[in-house]
Amino acid sequence: MRKLPVLIMAVTALSLSACQKIDGTGEQSALPEIAAPELSVETMKSITEELSSDAYEGRAPGTAGEEKATKLISEKFAAAGLAPGNGDSWFQDVPLVGITAKNTSPLKISGGKSDLSFNYGSDYVAASYQEQPKITVADSDIVFVGYGINAPERGWNDYAGVDVKGKTVVILVNDPDFGTESLEGEFGGRAMTYYGRWTYKYEEAARQGAAAALIIHDTDPAAYGWNVVESSWTGEQFYAQSANGGADQTKLNGWIQKDAAAKIFAAAGQDLTKQMAAAKNKGFKAIDLKLKAAVSLENDIKKTDSKNVVGILKGKTRPDEYVIYTAHWDHLGRCKPAPDGDDICNGAVDNATGTAALVALAEAYVKAGAPDRSVIFLAVTAEESGLLGSKYYADNPIYPLSQTVGGVNMDAFGMAGPAKNVIVVGKGKSQLDAYLEAALKGDGRVAEAEPTPEKGFYYRSDHFSFAKLGVPMIYFEGGEDLVNGGREAGEAAAKDYTDNRYHGPKDEYDPNWDWTGVMGDLKVYYTVGRMLAMTEDWPNWNEGDEFRATRDKSRAGG
Numbered sequence: 001m002r003k004l005p006v007l008i009m010a011v012t013a014l015s016l017s018a019c020q021k022i023d024g025t026g027e028q029s030a031l032p033e034i035a036a037p038e039l040s041v042e043t044m045k046s047i048t049e050e051l052s053s054d055a056y057e058g059r060a061p062g063t064a065g066e067e068k069a070t071k072l073i074s075e076k077f078a079a080a081g082l083a084p085g086n087g088d089s090w091f092q093d094v095p096l097v098g099i100t101a102k103n104t105s106p107l108k109i110s111g112g113k114s115d116l117s118f119n120y121g122s123d124y125v126a127a128s129y130q131e132q133p134k135i136t137v138a139d140s141d142i143v144f145v146g147y148g149i150n151a152p153e154r155g156w157n158d159y160a161g162v163d164v165k166g167k168t169v170v171i172l173v174n175d176p177d178f179g180t181e182s183l184e185g186e187f188g189g190r191a192m193t194y195y196g197r198w199t200y201k202y203e204e205a206a207r208q209g210a211a212a213a214l215i216i217h218d219t220d221p222a223a224y225g226w227n228v229v230e231s232s233w234t235g236e237q238f239y240a241q242s243a244n245g246g247a248d249q250t251k252l253n254g255w256i257q258k259d260a261a262a263k264i265f266a267a268a269g270q271d272l273t274k275q276m277a278a279a280k281n282k283g284f285k286a287i288d289l290k291l292k293a294a295v296s297l298e299n300d301i302k303k304t305d306s307k308n309v310v311g312i313l314k315g316k317t318r319p320d321e322y323v324i325y326t327a328h329w330d331h332l333g334r335c336k337p338a339p340d341g342d343d344i345c346n347g348a349v350d351n352a353t354g355t356a357a358l359v360a361l362a363e364a365y366v367k368a369g370a371p372d373r374s375v376i377f378l379a380v381t382a383e384e385s386g387l388l389g390s391k392y393y394a395d396n397p398i399y400p401l402s403q404t405v406g407g408v409n410m411d412a413f414g415m416a417g418p419a420k421n422v423i424v425v426g427k428g429k430s431q432l433d434a435y436l437e438a439a440l441k442g443d444g445r446v447a448e449a450e451p452t453p454e455k456g457f458y459y460r461s462d463h464f465s466f467a468k469l470g471v472p473m474i475y476f477e478g479g480e481d482l483v484n485g486g487r488e489a490g491e492a493a494a495k496d497y498t499d500n501r502y503h504g505p506k507d508e509y510d511p512n513w514d515w516t517g518v519m520g521d522l523k524v525y526y527t528v529g530r531m532l533a534m535t536e537d538w539p540n541w542n543e544g545d546e547f548r549a550t551r552d553k554s555r556a557g558g
């Protein structure tokens with residue numbers, strides 16, 4: 001997972017007092033009282049140590065390390081007293097495809113004041129989501145579609161009145177009210193909505209029938225530099241296998257440097273800066289640049305099978321209603337070696353801890369006795385390749401998403417000791433915030449919003465795969481305001497992790513870790529999920545949230 005930045009900023013968010021009703025369909029029952037759980041620190045320690053040992057080779061999907069990890073998790077689920085979650089199997093197969101582009105052509109632009117040619121890598125990057133050995137986009141009209149957003153619930157459609165079938169669309173990153181100070185606005189003000197994520201923009205371009213989609217890179221609204229775009233878009237790209245081999249996708253998706261985009265606009269007699277400003281306005285009209293694009297590449301295509309591990313504790317009174325816990329078991333495998341030659345990215349914190357937490361929670365749930373609703377424990381694969389295991393489950397749910405009440409995602413526990421706060425990624429999005437606040441109450445801890453909502457972290461871990469299809473999910477982690485040493489110590493510890501361990505060979509198990517903070521956080525994860533499993537309520541996304549319409553439709557059987 002990504003690491004949250006260390007600065008904390010107070011952000012007021014919607015929260016519910018105990019007397020407000022939560023599901024919008026009836027009287028709000030009080031949130032259930034949850035007895036203190038029996039959580040095993042030994043389970044946390046031993047499974048974290050085991051999964052992050054060199055024998056597991058960093059747990060990359062499709063490797064011997066995966067075999068070992070998924071076997072261990074299933075055995076631990078069984079020993080905890082769960083039932084297999086997929087019929088009589090502990091596994092859900094996740095078919096992946098790896099596509100590596102080669103023989104990439106320059107991006108050629110013609111029909112304007114001068115012909116232009118841009119180099120793959122330094123000027124533009126592109127990848128194909130279609131499983132085709134050769135991809136050619138030729139003589140394709142170029143249309144600037146602003147932010148590339150079609151949001152009927154907000155009365156916003158950048159594709160209104162324009163047919164982009166077979167054309168190349170050029171799109172701005174983030175959403176129209178990026179750059180405002182507050183969290184008020186058509187698209188969440190400063191906070192990014194899903195309409196701001198590049199994944200959304202490619203999905204919409206495909207729905208509109210475009211042949212190719214190019215996002216104009218801009219460091220601030222993208223939240224990372226061109227170096228990150230270039231390194232993550234070149235080399236093998238993993239996707240979920242689909243029955244149609246990606247036939248419903250565009251031929252090409254990619255990014256283009258802002259300077260290059262400015263030249264394209266100039267060739268069309270347009271001014272990029274001016275059009276970027278115009279695109280922020282409601283009623284913006286897409287612009288046919290009266291230019292043609294040509295680009296081609298070849299693909300190496302490789303199929304890989306991976307696995308999610310799933311266990312279930314059947315509910316006592318309403319077994320066909322489900323609460324879900326998710327954590328990714330995978331990590332980066334063998335990686336760029338440290339100076340001492342160590343080339344195994346062990347992923348101890350990220351995310352052997354979260355995987356161990358699934359087992360420790362399962363044990364505690366079984367000891368406490370089955371709750372009213374069923375509880376699913378899902379260890380997903382290929383998070384590090386783009387949330388693919390969780391997306392696969394959400395697209396192919398073993399238990400209906402309309403019957404899945406909500407859930408909790410766990411990705412990387414902080415090991416710096418107990419904190420006075422927890423950081424909520426996506427605070428204010430759903431009514432699950434009230435559950436978290438209730439769970440924290442007895443501990444005297446506070447929930448704080450993530451400091452940089454404009455970076456869109458809510459869209460970057462496994463809870464998002466469920467949220468996107470409407471299931472309310474909450475994602476939080478221990479904060480940095482430490483009981484011992486306060487924010488200064490917490491921020492130093494976080495910086496040390498980011499600089500020296502995160503996504504590197506030194507994210508290793510440390511026998512000297514203080515587990516007190518982890519166990520405090522684990523108790524909160526337990527309590528939030530257990531409350532959900534004991535209430536009759538169906539918490540929803542808050543009014544105006546981007547996922548609410550999807551959830552309402554799903555719950556209504558649509």
Ligand SMILES: [Zn+2]
Pocket residue numbers: 001002328350351383411412
């Ligand atoms: Zn992670």
